[in-house]
Structure formats: C-alpha cells, structure tokens
Amino acid sequence: MSKLVRRTGALALGFVLAGASGIGAARAAASDVRAQALALFKPLAAPAPGPRARVELGRKLFHEPRLSKSGAISCNSCHNLATYGVDGRPTSLGHNFQVGDRNAPTVLNARYHVAQFWDGRAKDLAAQAKGPILNPGEMALPDAAAAVAKIKSIPGYQKDFEAAFPGQANPVTYDHIAEAIATFEDTLVTPAPFDRFLQGDDRALTARQVKGLQTFMGKGCISCHQGLAVGGSMYMKFGLVKPYAHEGDPGRFKVTGNESDRNVFKVPSLRNVAMTAPYFHDGKVWDLQEAIHVMGETQLGVNLDRQETADIAAFLESLTGEVPAQARLLPQLSASGPRTAHPEP
C-alpha cells in the first residue's frame, strides 16, 4: 500500500481522484490527503468527563428553566441538544420573545474554542454560562444573587452541590452554578466520520468528501478553519477581502475598543455545521453552499464554482457527529420549595 501511495501521490495532489482512477488509486489518494490533513487537523475523541456529581449537577442546571425570570427558558432553549446544540433561528428568542442580536452558536465541542461568544467576551464555558441567565433579553434574572437564591430554594440542589463541590462551606454560588454547567458542556463532544478518516479509515469519507477536503485545504479555508474543532481557535475580520454588510454589529470591537477589532468575530467551529443553519453571527444565510460561497468571496477573494462549493459542503457533512445519548438525557429536576420565587409574568 505504501508503494501505491507514493506512486499515486502526484495524481492525488492534482485533485484527480476516484472515478476512472479506480478504488486502489482512490485509497492511495485518500492516504495522501490524510497526510496533508493531519498537519492541519487533529482527530477528536470524547474526553474523560469531569467528576460525575458535577456533570450530573451541570446537566440539571443546563436544563433548569427556573434560572429564568419566566421559568420557561433554560440553556437548552437556545442550545437545544435535540438540534445539535442550536435553536435553528437566525437569532434566539429570550424573555418576552425579545429577539437576540446574534445567532446562538452550538454548545457542542465549544470547549475547544479559544473563547466564548461570537466576540470572545467570555474566556471559557463557565464565564459564558454566567451571561444569558442575567441578560435582560434572554433569561432575565435580575442578578447573580437571585439565581443563587432560586437554586438554594429548590430542595435537592444543596445536596447536589455538596457532592459536586465537596468540602466547601458554601457550595451553592453563582461561580459553581457556572462551573457545573461548563463541566456538563465539556462532555458535549461529537467525533465524526472525519475523525475516523484522520485516524486511518479510508472508508469514513466518500470520494467526493475527500475531494471536498482537498478543495477546502487547497483554497485556503484552512487558514482559519483548522485544528481540533475545524475553527474556533482564532478571531478574524468578517469581510477581509470583500466587505460584508454588518448592519451595525462591530463584533469584537465592542469588547476591546480597538479599531483593529472592528468587524472581527471568532471563527466558528465547522463541526456539525451541516446541522446548525442558519449561518454566520447574524444567521442571515440558510444554505450551506451559499455560506461557503460567501466565505470564499469575503474572506479569500475567490469565486468558488458550484462544483467546488458542493464538494466542500460534502466534506463539511463528514463533520457531523452523533450527539452521545448520555448528552441527550434529560435530568429529573426537583420540585420547587415553599420559598422558590414564582415565575413572572
């Protein structure tokens, strides 16, 4: 096989794959593409989960609607684990059906991001988790103390926090609420056919997906979408080569105040991207191939043709993993206690 690899290497790099060249050549070409890819990507494997009691507490809090003013919105409302960690809307609905200003990114594999939110304003998942609960347009609790009081008022949580954060005098804190949610989210990892391909399984991708991967690498998409999460590792101006209509959202500029961060956003991970339309921070584009074409134009200055966008889309479908059943298990939440604040309105 290794001789064959060497013999067909040039052919593979010339993007002439499968079809007439036969299965042997296709396999060999796949090996070559893999060698290239392994310099840019890393196969994803489910990590060892955090302490069980903390994961289980996090599962409860992730699905806890009482962390919202209405009692009807939980983390899962916008990061729905039945729909690959997103809500399938351009932007999400919060308290009073207020429409949010950016597309809800998937919580799947988010642990691998350089920072959280589209503008990176939270350094990690725990910092992120603290935001929506208190955002008046989202879950809308008035402050951290209200969140802690609500959780403390629900019988059962005290014991759960003691088990999740052992040996602490005061385990129920807003920090611990966020840490537990993050520990649960850390388990939301979705290895996909692409990872099996990287690990040596030629059959994990179709010939078209291999071709799409080659195009993805050859056209330069990998300058941003690389690494374990195929993105999520850096910030980049959206509209690098050709302007994008941002409609007043200056991106990371809002966080840093640096002019160089205007229209700069975190590069999203492309894992499960075929399942998480609509696309971009504004959720304006519903079609994956259209999104690929816009990226080519605005970021790379290339006009990808229909074949190229279709091939890349085929490759991106190989990034669709399965959300582990354990991640999709709803908790059983305790009933409210006599002092639990009632939902409003």
Next chain:
Amino acid sequence: MSKLVRRTGALALGFVLAGASGIGAARAAASDVRAQALALFKPLAAPAPGPRARVELGRKLFHEPRLSKSGAISCNSCHNLATYGVDGRPTSLGHNFQVGDRNAPTVLNARYHVAQFWDGRAKDLAAQAKGPILNPGEMALPDAAAAVAKIKSIPGYQKDFEAAFPGQANPVTYDHIAEAIATFEDTLVTPAPFDRFLQGDDRALTARQVKGLQTFMGKGCISCHQGLAVGGSMYMKFGLVKPYAHEGDPGRFKVTGNESDRNVFKVPSLRNVAMTAPYFHDGKVWDLQEAIHVMGETQLGVNLDRQETADIAAFLESLTGEVPAQARLLPQLSASGPRTAHPEP
C-alpha cells in the same frame, strides 16, 4: 403474620398506627389498608410500548420546535419531561409570550385519562396533540397543511413516517403526526412507591404515608381520585360544596353548552402531584397542603386540620414515580431542508 393482621385490624382502621404500636402492628395495619386500597386503586405498571418506529418518530415530533411558528416551541416546552411533564407555571407561555388560560397538565400517565384537556374536549392523546400546534396562542402554525408541509420539507421524516406507518401511500399526514406523538406519550408511565405498596411491599410507604392514605380514603377524596391514575377518570364540578372563584372559566360548559357542566372540570390524576405545582386548572395554588385543604372545603365540605393535610400530602408523595430514562432521551432531529419554512418572527 396473618393472625397479627386480624388482631390489629380494628386498631388500624381506627387510624392509630405505628408509633407505640410497633413494627409488627404497623405491618399488619398496612395489609389492612392495602386491602381497602385495592378496591379503589390499581397498581400501575409500564405498558408494552407501541411499534418502535412509531415511538421514535413520536419522540422526535414531541421535541420538534419546527412545529411552531417561531421554531422555538415544542410539546416539551410546556410538557417538559425534565420537570415531570409540566412547566411549573400557573399557565403556559405560547407564541409571543402569550399567557395561556389554563395550567398545563402533565403528559405523564395522561393515557389513562377519560379524555384530554381540563375540559375533556379531546377524546384521546392523538386528538389532544392536534390542538396546541395550531392554537394561535401556543405553537401558532396557521393550519394542519402548514404543519404537514413543514414536516415533509425536513429530510429524514419521510423515511421515519414510512417506518412508523408502513404500507401507506401517503404516510405524512396531520393525523399521523398526532398519532405518533400519542404513541410516544403512551410510554410516559411512572410506577411509584404506591404501586409497590399495592403489590404487597409494606416498606414502600412510610407509616405516615399509610396513615395519609387512610385519611385520603376515609375523608372521601377517593370519590373522585381513584383508579389506575388516582384521578383522571371522571368530570366533577369544582366548587361542589363551597363555591370556588372561577374568574370566568366555565370549564366543560364551554365544550358541551350544558348548564350542568358549568364549572365542571376533569378530575386530574394525582400521580406525581408533588412534582407538578402549581395546582388546579388555574394554577393559583402553589402549596400541596393548601391545595388539599381547598379540595376538602370546596369538594367535600370538610375542614381538614394541619395533621390531616400533612398526612395526605405525605401519601401523595408516594405517587411520585421516576420518569423512565428512555422517556427522558432527547431525539436527534434532522436539519431543515431548502424548502423548510423559516421561523417567524
């Protein structure tokens, strides 16, 4: 043991239990109470589920937010399987955060109800499932055709419906959407400690719960709350002995137009009642003991004292079952297709 039962029978019926009378007497009394209870109740056991493909399709549709106009509301939004099939609000929030007019009843064990909704306007679970999807104040799709078109537009469902309703030329219909949801809901059955008690396990209830069961039977609660679901089997005027402030909701009168149905509601099942506050069709009462007291006054004309309501509440806690893990598993929903209607607003 049987001798002991006979010897302590009179004592048990006299409500003097446990405490000084010792474990042997308590056990014997429990047997006596069981004999009484078995004439009124039946132990609940998980039924054989429907065809697997139909259950799995129903699981998807139950959690399908695209059955709503906003793309954000599913059956599970109000009948949350993380919170015993309810949303813990007096009345639910629908499209545009519109506040509903009656408390969302739990979907758990709902298969055993004589009819569905508080006023019994749907004859079974399938008929019920058709309501909220098209209710402008709830999921707000314009009509059944829109629901069918939405589902047909999502790749993957065609195959799921063919498997769930084999041999049909046109499997994706609104009737089948409702039937599949009902088939999933049929699996949402929660045997509880009370059932183990009925089946002969004296240790399944505490002495106080046995006493509460005796009070529940002795005071007449069982004239309405009886059978497999400890309720759910009949209609009854709310305010039978003492008026209840209905604030304009005439109950079943709205369905039948019969004056005799004014202020008549379906008697709710008490299974999992300790987990499904707030109470009554209007969700006005949060405290279980207060709800028990109101029932005694309005329905039975008795003024239950604190001890009696506390004992009954203890008994009702023995009706809390576990929601089976299988029932709490979220599906993996397919991505929308190019023709899937986008969420509004």
